[in-house]
Amino acid sequence: MTDSAENSALDYSTTLYLPQTDFPMRAGLPKKEPEIVARWLDLGLYKKLREDAKDRPRYVLHDGPPYANGNIHIGHALNKILKDVITRSFQMRGYDSNYVPGWDCHGLPIEWKIEEQYRAKGKNKDEVPVNEFRKECRDFAAHWIKVQTEEFQRLGIEGDFETPYTTMDFHSEARIAGELLKFAMSGQLYRGSKPVMWSVVERTALAEAEVEYQDYESDTIWVKFPVVNGPDDLKGNFVVIWTTTPWTIPGNRAIAYSGRIAYGVYEVTAAENDFGPQPGEKLVFADALAEECFAKAKLEYRRLRDVKADELATVICAHPLEGLADGYQFAVPLINGEHVTDDAGTGFVHTAPGHGREDFDAWMDFTGDLMRQAVLSGSGKTQHFSFDSARECFVTAGKDFHTTIPFTVDDAGFFTGDAPGFGPDRDGGPARVIDDKGKKGNANQTVITALIEADRLFARGRLKHTYPHSWRSKKPVIFRNTPQWFVHMDMDLGDGTTLRSRALNAIDDTRFVPKAGQNRLRAMIEDRPDWVLSRQRAWGVPICVFADEDGNVLKDEAVNKRILEAFEAEGADAWFAEGAKERFLGNDHDPAKWIQVTDILDVWFDSGSTHAFTLEDRPDLKWPADVYLEGSDQHRGWFHSSLLESCGTRGRAPYDTVITHGFTMAEDGRKMSKSLGNQVFPQDVMAKSGADILRLWVMNTDYWEDQRLGQTIIQTNIDAYRKMRNTVRWMLGSLAHDKGESVDYADMPELERLMLHRLWELDAVVNKGYDDFDFKRISRHLLDFMVLELSAFYFDIRKDTLYCDAPSSTRRKAALQVVHHIFDRVVTWLAPMLPFTMEEAWLDRHPDAVSVHLEQFRKCPDEWRDDELAAKWKKVRTVRRVVTGALEIERREKRIGSSLEAAPFVHVTDDALREAIEDLDMAEICITSGVSVSSTPAPGGAFTLPDVNGVAVVPALAKGRKCARSWRVTEDVGSDPEFPDVSARDAAALHELRKLGRI
């Protein structure tokens, strides 16, 4: 090796166009990102984006509102990042793509928080005026909106955070109420009833999340129901049920059995006691439970025969309290129940539809079936049929059958008139289930006594089990039938459609990404019962209707107008203010006749109405939205309620496209949880690595499915980020020498044209990816492009040209221009994904620019497409691969270090491959100092690759001396006496530079 380089007088590095940039290799995102956010806010970037795009077609992604009650978690981050990438990408692809963030503000969790604060201060919610309480809820939500706004902005989310929408704005509340009134006026809203968990102590309904299960001792009873119709030999026998809530017997309306369980008729053969069942009595039990039951009643027995399910289906019993008072003289049918098991009890389940969810569902299925068979009038009026008529009789005779569910217990736990003999008509007043202290009242005992008197008690006992208790008072709760407001799913809306049919049609007309969401939503709509809108709560939009005692709603547009105007001006608090009833009813209606409903709307109705008060009402938006995007849980939630609300009021979905994302799991694929300590907090990732790292994770993941996130995965993304960042950095450094001199496409070397062709191809991939919301496809292609084709190929080859060529070199100018094209495209394509880093890069390249986010994706002219050239270079790279492989051996054997020390002989016997490289400078492409190509077969021992036929390489050292400037080994080093240690090309470059005063 020559040592002229070391002895050189000139430090040639100063004569090279080496990359020059202040764009740091290490990003320092945690520090830099907040500065960029601040700059965007100072600029008013959101407004600038709108101004910039004001003449473009609008693209609206409607934000599903997060709940305003805490810091954001990884799910929020995922969701908002996806939305942001969509809005930013559409903005850069020719649309006015604005984004109005929203918040869900009403509802239970916020009420809890406020109550919790009250408890801490020793206050009681019920002692606080409702509007004072609502005010505190409002302030609480407002606080978290502020916090989350900052967190979202820190993530790089661009949106109208100055004027977001919230469900608690007065205007929103007015419009939500208005939407409800549309349902009321069109007759879709009706009052029905449903059992809910009820705390007598607190006089309030409880949600599932508000109860906890504690040990409790219940009275248990086995009750005999006499068979009055069915198979002849069963008449007069008893069907026996078991229950842990004796007080629900007055509410019994049916007995559930299971078609999967074996039953038999059993006869008592001996009795230990002289009370209770006596020898000769015949009873039906599940076979698996008979022994246990008879033992409990201290009886001996024998089994008489099987009882089949189809026999049970025909059985009608009398109510065990039929003899007690008027009101129990109805038939108790046996109904098939999916929930019935033979694990415990008797194999028959006492069904009191007002006192249990499963009871209610089984009962509704049963009555629903009957209704569909059109044998019932469905008038809603209670008209008991005679129990000595057969079931066939009432079915075929079309007798009236009461489908209403009795309200047997009031809010204070007392029996009502719907429980004859136990309510106000009872001597000594109504019996009580639970008292104000949460202790058992006398209801159970009273019912048991009545059953004994009627000789309908088979046995009794006590049972320790877990039972729901109020989270707050720690007292037991009961299931209690309560009036609720519903929307019909299957009522003819006057045009032959129903809410259900409209919703199903709307689903067919909607694009789902991924496709599976369509089936999921459809299945839910197909199956769902009527929509319950009411909640017995304080913090929400009221169901602002007046109803008479029968539940008929007052329909008066003048009243509605007064309500909505008041809400618009004062918020929904107006409904709860003193004198509201008289104020809204006005002079046309007698306040004594009308009941003001005080229930509030389920928050799903609020968020289901966001399309009305944002998309329709804001001039910057449009209805319907182009796209809704949320987690897959929202098939049951927001997608669902928005669909129903919109179909009920407008006949179609409020969206054209629905995108769903999965959930974020810990690294092992399991749910993140506090107790496992495997949670990842977006705040931590941002503080340690930066928001762009988190965003890159989102971009690289298959978000349609559940994703995983943890330390390893974050590190993977940090590594990918670094690679991309360094590639961008190198371009910035090279482009520092770009004078913007352009070279005609036709004058460009093939390598440059190849890169333009690749850009043209990538352009299609990128746009298709954004169209399909398939971001990982884009990020994958771009990263691969940067790694495989830029860093390891194009840049590596062109370093010599860019660093060493003379200022006048066309090759160098063409390369610069291509790097410029690559930079502009790669950076803008990535800008929606990595908004901070690409902003930083863009401003580094274009110091006078405002923001990369105001840019549009650059077009790639069709002129750039050259499939033939691409095919040719595929062959070139095949040959290159063999050369590189041969050099690797030389390196391993320590015969060379740098590839520039080599000048191999390449024997290409494959005609197609040789043709491809014939007119090319393979030394340049292989980054060697020379390549000799021949078509003669290679000598034995030449290097080949198993998958490449017709190419063999014989390595050789380059002849000549090492150029002190370009480090290539050439024979023309020293040809210019003025620069004796450099090659001719470099000497010429030096002359030019000197002429320009550069050296």
Place this chain on the structure above:
RNA sequence: GGGCUGGUAGCUCAGCUGGUUAGAGCGCACGACUGAUAAUCGUGAGGUCGGAGGUUCGAGUCCUCCUCGGCCCA
């Protein structure tokens, strides 16, 4: 228990309507360079495609069952 959905190298992902020895990037190991330098280039080792049956000349790709996970219900 039901509806929907998923399990391909350490990590993230490709593998279209079943067809040659299952791919990529990163990471890792080793090497080179020292003018992208806490960077860059090269080479290599990693997979019984969750498991078991079955259909087929042939299955990661189709069918059945099992298993582990997820969302929503019950």
